[in-house]
Amino acid sequence: MRDELLLGIDLGTSSIKANAIDRHGRSIGIGVAPTPFAAGAHGVEMSTEALFLAIRSAIADLGVLASRIVAVGVASMGETGTIIRADGPTNLPLVAWHDERGTEIVDELVQTFGAEEIRRRTGRQARSVTSIAKLGWLLRNGYESGGTWTGVAGLTVWRFTGVLAQEQSLAATSGAFNPVTAEYDREILASLGLDSLVWAPARVAGTNLGRVSPEGARWSGLRAGIPVTIAGHDHPVGVIGAGGDRTEVIDSMGTGEPLVVSWDASSPTKRDHPSWPDQLGDLTITAWPGTARHMLLWETLRPGLALRNLQRALRVDRDDIEFSAIRVDAQPLDLPSLVAMQDGDIPAAVLALPAEEAWASTLEGYAAASADAEIRLRAISDVAGQTLLIGGGLRSRRWVEAKLRRAEHPVAMAEEREAVSRGAALLAGVAGGWWAPEEYPPADTIPLSGAESFVEGIGGRA
Structure with missing residues (x-):
C-alpha cells in the first residue's frame, strides 16, 4: 500500500x-x-x-x-x-x-x-x-x-x-x-x-x-x-544506504575512514598480490549485506580522532580553522604522524606550524594515505569504477579538494547523510518482500569533476 x-x-x-x-x-x-x-x-x-x-x-x-x-x-x-x-x-x-x-x-x-x-x-x-x-x-x-x-x-x-x-x-x-x-x-x-x-x-x-x-x-x-x-x-550497512555498489571504491569519511571494496573470496590468486595484506595494515574481510559476496575494509585511518586532538592542542574553533585552511598550501603529514595523532600524540613539528597550516597538512596527509590505500585495494580486487565519498567528512571542503587533486578515477559524493539507518530500512524491504537484494531505490550522488563542482555540490560551504 x-x-x-x-x-x-x-x-x-x-x-x-x-x-x-x-x-x-x-x-x-x-x-x-x-x-x-x-x-x-x-x-x-x-x-x-x-x-x-x-x-x-x-x-x-x-x-x-x-x-x-x-x-x-x-x-x-x-x-x-x-x-x-x-x-x-x-x-x-x-x-x-x-x-x-x-x-x-x-x-x-x-x-x-x-x-x-x-x-x-x-x-x-x-x-x-x-x-x-x-x-x-x-x-x-x-x-x-x-x-x-x-x-x-x-x-x-x-x-x-x-x-x-x-x-x-x-x-x-x-x-x-x-x-x-x-x-x-x-x-x-x-x-x-x-x-x-x-x-x-x-x-x-x-x-x-x-x-x-x-x-x-x-x-x-x-x-x-x-x-x-x-x-x-x-x-557495511552505511555503504548500502549511501548507494555504494560493487563497482566502486567507497571512502567513508568520518571519525574513522574505512575504504571499502567488493571482494570475491573465490579468487585466491588475489591473496598472492604484494599488497595482501601486509602492506595494507588493518585490512578486514566482512560480508556484503544481503549477498554471498564479501567486503574488504581498510581501517587504519581515524581522521576524526586526529583532528579532534589537534583542535584541542591548537585551541581553535573547528569552523574557523576549516575556513582558514581552505587556501593554504601545505605538505602532507606522513602516516606514522597521523597514527600518532589519532592516539593523542601531536608531533612537535606539527605544533610548530601556523594553526591553519597544521590543519591543512593533516587533511593533506589523510588524503594522501587514503589515495595510496585505494591504489592497493584496487590491485587486490576487481573494482574498476568510480570512487564514492560518503560520511560527515564531506562537510570539509579542504579535505575533499585534497582528495580530488589525487584522484586517479572519477569521484562522486553521496548526498545521503543518514546512510546507516537508510541501509537498515532498505534491508528491511528485502525481509518484507519489497525488493530483492541490490535492487534498492537509488540514492542521490553528485559527480565531482573538480573543486568547482564540489563547491557547487555543497552550496559553497566551507
Whole structure:
C-alpha cells in the first residue's frame, strides 16, 4: 500500500536512530535518542534495560509514522553484545566496543595462535575491541555464563520477536568467526573457555528472522506480525544506504575512514598480490549485506580522532580553522604522524606550524594515505569504477579538494547523510518482500569533476 513504510534502526555509539522510509527510499521521518553508554567502575557500558528504553524512545519520536511501519531492519555497532537465556538476557553489561577491557585476552590469543594465524582464520587482526575479548573479561570477573551470545542488533531482534539470531558482518566482529566459511572458529573459542556458549546463527542480512510478537508490539509501539531482520554492521550497512555498489571504491569519511571494496573470496590468486595484506595494515574481510559476496575494509585511518586532538592542542574553533585552511598550501603529514595523532600524540613539528597550516597538512596527509590505500585495494580486487565519498567528512571542503587533486578515477559524493539507518530500512524491504537484494531505490550522488563542482555540490560551504 502507498502509505506503508519501512523502519531502519541504527544502534550507534552516540545515538540511536529510527528512520522511516517509503517505497522510493526517501526518509519520511527520523526518531532519535541518545545511546545510554556511561562510564562505570570498570569502563564504558550500558544495561539491556537502558538500551531497550532508548530504542523505544527513538521509535516513539516518529509519532504517528510508527503505525505505518510494515518491516524492520536493525543495524548496529559491532562487538557489543550479551548472553540470552530462556528467561531473557543475563546481567552482563553491554560493554562499549571501544572500551579497553579484554587486552589480556587478546594477548593470550596471539600467544596461542600467532597474529598471522588469527588473521587467516578470522579475516582481521586480533584486537581488544572484539566480542570475545570483552566476553572473556566479563566471564573471568564473576559475571554469569551459559546461554546464547548475540550482539546488540540480535538482542533488539530478540526483544521484537523472541527469536535468537545474528548476522554475518556482525558475527565477523566477534573475533572468532570466519567470514569466508561463515562459521565460528571453535578452536579459538575453546582456547578462551567460550565454546560452552551457544553462538547465535549468523544469517545473511535481509533474512526474515521473525515477526514482531504481541509482547514486542506492546514494548515497541509497532504492529504485531511485521517481519524483522538484522541489517548488519554499521560500516557495511552505511555503504548500502549511501548507494555504494560493487563497482566502486567507497571512502567513508568520518571519525574513522574505512575504504571499502567488493571482494570475491573465490579468487585466491588475489591473496598472492604484494599488497595482501601486509602492506595494507588493518585490512578486514566482512560480508556484503544481503549477498554471498564479501567486503574488504581498510581501517587504519581515524581522521576524526586526529583532528579532534589537534583542535584541542591548537585551541581553535573547528569552523574557523576549516575556513582558514581552505587556501593554504601545505605538505602532507606522513602516516606514522597521523597514527600518532589519532592516539593523542601531536608531533612537535606539527605544533610548530601556523594553526591553519597544521590543519591543512593533516587533511593533506589523510588524503594522501587514503589515495595510496585505494591504489592497493584496487590491485587486490576487481573494482574498476568510480570512487564514492560518503560520511560527515564531506562537510570539509579542504579535505575533499585534497582528495580530488589525487584522484586517479572519477569521484562522486553521496548526498545521503543518514546512510546507516537508510541501509537498515532498505534491508528491511528485502525481509518484507519489497525488493530483492541490490535492487534498492537509488540514492542521490553528485559527480565531482573538480573543486568547482564540489563547491557547487555543497552550496559553497566551507
